[in-house]
Structure formats: structure tokens, C-alpha cells
Amino acid sequence: MEKGKKVIIATHGYLADGFVSALNIIVGDMKDLKAMCCYTSPDFNLDNQITQMMENHDFEKEDLVICTDILGGSVNNGFVKFLGTYPFHLITNINLAFLIDLLLTTPTVSDNTLEMKTQEELFGVKYINKSIAFIPDEDDL
Amino acid sequence: MIKAVRVDHRLVHGQVAFTWTHYLAVSRIIVIDDKAANDEFQKMALNMSKPAGVKLNIFTVEKALSKMPKVEELKDTIFIIFGCTKDAARFIQQYPKIKEINYGGIAKKEGSKLYSDVVYLNDEEVEDSKKIMDCGTHIFMQQLPSTKREELKFEK
Numbered sequence: 001m002e003k004g005k006k007v008i009i010a011t012h013g014y015l016a017d018g019f020v021s022a023l024n025i026i027v028g029d030m031k032d033l034k035a036m037c038c039y040t041s042p043d044f045n046l047d048n049q050i051t052q053m054m055e056n057h058d059f060e061k062e063d064l065v066i067c068t069d070i071l072g073g074s075v076n077n078g079f080v081k082f083l084g085t086y087p088f089h090l091i092t093n094i095n096l097a098f099l100i101d102l103l104l105t106t107p108t109v110s111d112n113t114l115e116m117k118t119q120e121e122l123f124g125v126k127y128i129n130k131s132i133a134f135i136p137d138e139d140d141l
Numbered sequence: 142m143i144k145a146v147r148v149d150h151r152l153v154h155g156q157v158a159f160t161w162t163h164y165l166a167v168s169r170i171i172v173i174d175d176k177a178a179n180d181e182f183q184k185m186a187l188n189m190s191k192p193a194g195v196k197l198n199i200f201t202v203e204k205a206l207s208k209m210p211k212v213e214e215l216k217d218t219i220f221i222i223f224g225c226t227k228d229a230a231r232f233i234q235q236y237p238k239i240k241e242i243n244y245g246g247i248a249k250k251e252g253s254k255l256y257s258d259v260v261y262l263n264d265e266e267v268e269d270s271k272k273i274m275d276c277g278t279h280i281f282m283q284q285l286p287s288t289k290r291e292e293l294k295f296e297k
Contacts, residue, residue, distance in 0.1 A: 020149055025155070025156070026155035026156055026159060026160060027159065027160050027216050027285070028160065028285040028286065028288060040152075064253060072152055100155070100159045100160075101159075104159060104160065105163065106164045122193060128189070131189070132185065132189075135188050136191075137188070138184070138188060138197060138198055138199060139169070139196035139197055141171075141196075141208055141211060141212070141215075
């Protein structure tokens with residue numbers, strides 16, 4: 001059997017819940033997707049939460065992909081510290097386009113597929129007013 | 142091959158462009174909608190957001206009908222999207238080869254009645270639906286591959 005994957009979106013505040021809410025509308029309910037909303041209470045302890053998450057995950061059975069909101073933010077920094085301890089994948093500066101693609105098209109993850117996906121131009125920020133000139137024409141039929 | 146046919150007032154949007162297209166392994170989307178086909182900005186928006194590796198056409202009902210012999214010859218896996226029941230009924234009456242059609246989203250409007258989570262039909266749309274059924278086309282309602290499929294039925 002192919003190894004499955006679990007995706008956890010970890011962000012400052014409720015952005016993670018917001019991503020999950022948007023994904024529920026577009027993709028539908030995904031049981032392998034979880035939100036981790038950090039610092040929403042004053043006693044939030046990131047290290048404890050991460051340790052608990054890692055200890056509860058069966059890495060033999062499923063790959064673990066952590067998607068954080070911003071490079072240089074404390075959430076991503078917090079996970080970086082654990083990269084040497086647990087074999088999870090860490091991705092940052094995520095957006096909805098990337099998440100949809102990750103959930104729909106990647107049944108199993110590997111270093112290679114993730115590296116390719118994070119370099120996709122499709123997932124970048126776009127200035128639509130200026131890109132209008134380069135819209136592809138309708139296809140032949 | 143025509144893999145699936147849908148009515149969706151938002152045409153090609155997130156659910157269609159990503160989720161259904163992936164689920165059905167679609168290689169070409171054909172939007173059949175008189176209004177969209179005559180609106181340059183809407184066409185632009187659709188062309189801009191078409192999923193990677195998927196071909197897209199936007200036709201009026203008339204144009205689509207004239208293209209059908211060619212469409213039937215294509216090797217593509219095709220997903221047809223109508224923007225409204227009126228265009229769907231007009232098309233299917235002229236091309237009664239569609240086995241089933243999915244009402245994926247039809248907006249709420251004055252005098253409309255709820256038939257499924259996101260499907261509202263007014264009297265005109267009910268009439269269109271009956272015309273579609275009279276062509277032997279089965280109508281069901283399903284928003285996403287993972288949500289429930291319901292059959293559309295009218296009380297006699």
C-alpha cells in the first residue's frame with residue numbers, strides 16, 4: 001500500500017482555520033487536513049504543541065507535511081528547530097493555490113515533488129492588471 | 142469523449158477548475174453560455190484561470206451545436222459547463238445525446254425554491270429542467286465529488 005500523507009496548516013492566529021474553511025468549499029472535506037492556530041490564547045506554547053503533534057504522528061504509516069504562513073515568522077521558526085528530530089516536511093509562505101494542488105494531486109509526498117511544486121510559477125503572487133496582456137487565447141476547436 | 146455535464150452559474154471556478162477537473166481527469170472544458178461567450182471580460186477571466194494542462198472553449202449554444210460533430214471526434218476527456226438551465230435546455234433539445242447532467246450550483250433569485258444545498262430553481266428553470274428530462278436526460282445535483290448526490294424530481 002502507498003504511504004498516505006497528513007497535512008497540517010500552522011499559522012499565526014486563525015488564518016489556518018480560514019484556509020481549511022476555504023478548502024472545504026473548494027475541495028470538500030479532507031480528513032487528512034488539520035489546522036493549527038497559534039497564539040490564539042495567552043498560554044499558547046509552540047514547542048509543546050509541536051512535540052505533542054510529532055509524538056502522536058506515525059511516520060511509518062503517513063508522511064507529515066507542515067505548511068506554515070510566513071518565512072521568518074515564529075511558527076515556521078518553531079518548526080525548523082524540530083527538523084533534525086522528526087522526519088516531517090516543512091513548507092512556508094503557503095497560499096490557497098498551493099494547498100489545493102498539494103491536497104488534490106499528491107497522494108504521496110517526496111522531497112522531489114515538494115521541491116518542484118514550491119517552484120511552480122502558478123502559485124506566485126500576481127498583478128492581474130498587468131498580466132491581462134498575456135492571457136492565453138482560447139484553444140482551437 | 143464527454144465525461145460530464147454540469148450547470149453552474151459561476152461557470153469555471155474553484156470547485157470546477159480544481160476539484161472536478163482533477164477528479165474526472167478532464168483534458169478539455171467547454172463552457173456553453175450565450176452571455177459569457179459574448180462578454181470579453183468574462184472570457185478573459187475564464188481563460189486566465191483555466192487549470193494547467195486543460196484546454197478551454199467558450200461557446201454560445203448555436204456555436205457549440207455546430208461544433209459537436211468535431212467535439213465527438215476529439216480524443217479529449219471533456220467536461221461541459223452550462224451557466225444556466227435555459228442554455229442547457231436549448232442545447233440538449235438540439236443534441237439529445239446527453240445521458241445525465243449535474244446541477245452543481247444555481248443561484249437563489251426572486252421566486253426560486255430550494256432543491257439542494259446550492260440549487261435554487263424558479264418557475265422558468267423548472268420548465269427548462271422538464272424540457273431536459275423530456276429529452277431522456279437524467280438530472281442530479283452534486284456540488285463536489287465528496288458531497289452527496291441527489292436526484293432532481295418534481296411532484297406531478
